[in-house]
Amino acid sequence: MKKIAIIAHDGKKPEMVNFLNRNLEKLKKVELVATGTTGTHVENTGLKTDKKLSGPIGGDAQIAALAAEKKLSMILFFRDPLGKHPHEPDVQMLMRICDVHNIPIATNPATAQLLLDAFFKD
Ligand SMILES: O=C(CO)COP(=O)(O)O
Numbered sequence: 001m002k003k004i005a006i007i008a009h010d011g012k013k014p015e016m017v018n019f020l021n022r023n024l025e026k027l028k029k030v031e032l033v034a035t036g037t038t039g040t041h042v043e044n045t046g047l048k049t050d051k052k053l054s055g056p057i058g059g060d061a062q063i064a065a066l067a068a069e070k071k072l073s074m075i076l077f078f079r080d081p082l083g084k085h086p087h088e089p090d091v092q093m094l095m096r097i098c099d100v101h102n103i104p105i106a107t108n109p110a111t112a113q114l115l116l117d118a119f120f121k122d
Pocket of ligand 1: 010039055060085091
């Protein structure tokens with residue numbers, strides 16, 4: 001089964017939840033993995049997800065490891081460009097690993113929608 005990773009910074013969690021609710025039917029058809037607090041929000045929509053550690057304590061790094069192992073179809077990362085994040089090096093590492101391994105990564109809701117629509121077009 002295809003696996004999609006969901007990550008959201010705190011300032012973008014409401015937008016992430018709106019996105020999930022608009023795309024529930026599609027997202028029910030794939031396996032989801034998420035960073036810890038994001039995962040709790042994902043579960044509150046009724047979707048199931050494999051919850052990793054919270055971002056600041058290693059969750060982004062765990063998602064990056066899955067990307068490096070080519071176990072992810074895409075990453076939907078609702079980044080907050082206006083926030084300060086103690087684990088910014090992990091965020092940069094995640095994006096770099098995606099580029100190294102050519103894993104699609106959306107970093108805002110508009111791109112996330114385009115990626116998801118493309119993924120389910122057939
Ligand atoms: O910090 C994050 C992304 O960098 C997300 O972590 P949480 O889902 O645990 O809030």
